[in-house]
Amino acid sequence: MIDWNAFDWPTFGSLMQALSGGIVGGLAVLGAYKIGLRQVSIIEAQTEILAKQADIEAKRLTHELYERRYKTYDTALRYVVECVESTDQRPRPEIRDQFIRALGESQFLHDANVTKELIEIRTIVEATYAIRRDMWSYDQGNDAYPEGYAEKERELRSWLRERVRTLPALFSDLVVT
Known part of the structure; x- marks a missing residue:
């Protein structure tokens, strides 16, 4: 049992002085621990946000690549369709220029087979228009076409x-999975 009457103020003061260093130190440790826990939760939240941002950026880049690949496909399709449907000597210059740009970009956007096929398409189109040009010249002179x-x-x-029918199969990298 504590004898409260034997307890004097100077003893109490020295006891409090001795304990105050421990109490303040303990409170400092407790505060640091709480701050550390808060920092850990902030870092975890930031890590989660960064992971989501990386995922969004990867999806954006995938979408951008898809859009660029689709543009190549669309340009090639319009070029071939115009060549099939046109009776002119050449495709419209803007269509031809877009196709030539798409052909150049295809080297970086698609596998080598796509570029090879686009080069073949351009070769066939040029051959078709060369024959049409010659046939037109013979028509203008009222001459008969050479045989064949x-x-x-x-x-x-x-x-x-x-090729219009089979062109989608060539661009198999446009299949969304």
């Missing part, structure tokens, strides 16, 4: 029509 010209022109146009 009409058949060759039909064969090339048929190849281009078939």
Whole structure:
């Protein structure tokens, strides 16, 4: 049992002075511990936010790549369709220029097979228009076409029509999974 009457103020003061260092130190440790826990939760939240931002950025880049690849496909399709449907000597310059740009970009956006096929399409289109130009010249002079010209022109146009049908398969990297 504590004898409260024997307890004097100077003893109490020295006891409090001795304990105050421990109490203040203990409070400082407790405060630091609480701040540390708060910092850990902040770091975890920031890590989660960064992970979500990285995921969003990856999806944005994937979408951008898809859009650029689709633009190449769309340009190639418009080029071939115009060549099949047109009776002019050449495709419209803006369509041709877009196709040539898409052909150059395809080297970086698609596998080598796509670029190879686009080069073949351009070669066939140029051959088709060369024959059409020659046939037009013969028509203007009221001369008969050389033998095989009409058949060759039909064969090339048929190849281009078939390419319109099979072009989506060439761009297999546009399949969304």
